[in-house]
Amino acid sequence: MEGDVRRKKIIEILHEESLPVSGTELAGILGVSRQVIVQDIALLRATDKNILSTNKGYILFVEVSDDNIKKRTFKVKHKDEEILDELNTIVDCGGRILDVVVEHDIYGQIAVDLIINSRADAEAFVQQVEKYETKPLNKLTGGVHFHTVEAGDEEILNRIGEELEKKGYLIN
Known part of the structure; x- marks a missing residue:
């Protein structure tokens, strides 16, 4: 072909x-x-x-022009063993995790698409990290990283922020 x-x-x-x-x-x-x-x-x-x-x-990726979809970037930090809890917290509140981004002192911004919609997606991601014995991207920045999250409305994004803050993951 x-x-x-x-x-x-x-x-x-x-x-x-x-x-x-x-x-x-x-x-x-x-x-x-x-x-x-x-x-x-x-x-x-x-x-x-x-x-x-x-x-x-x-x-x-086809950009959907849905005015109801809202996006927000959350700056977070947590321990490696808390990755699954962080991802589940976001999807349990109704968010969709689009990516993970780190700001590296030498390399600048490094972004990786995740597209995590559910607990099953979050579990599959963590299993892949473990299976391939890779280090999470946030290891490059002392654990600090960003997630772009989309949701149906601002209230959901606010709830995600509140839950991440309650768990000590959110950095202001």
């Missing part, structure tokens, strides 16, 4: 799927290596395709 045709097919697959699709899955569907998919994704991103790379796979 020619590269242009394959990249068009990748967009079609990601557009049809509501859940992330892994590079391995895309490679299997398209009969190429995972490395070819990684290169194709990079080329697609260079042509302004908004493809997010999450810990579960690739998502085609």
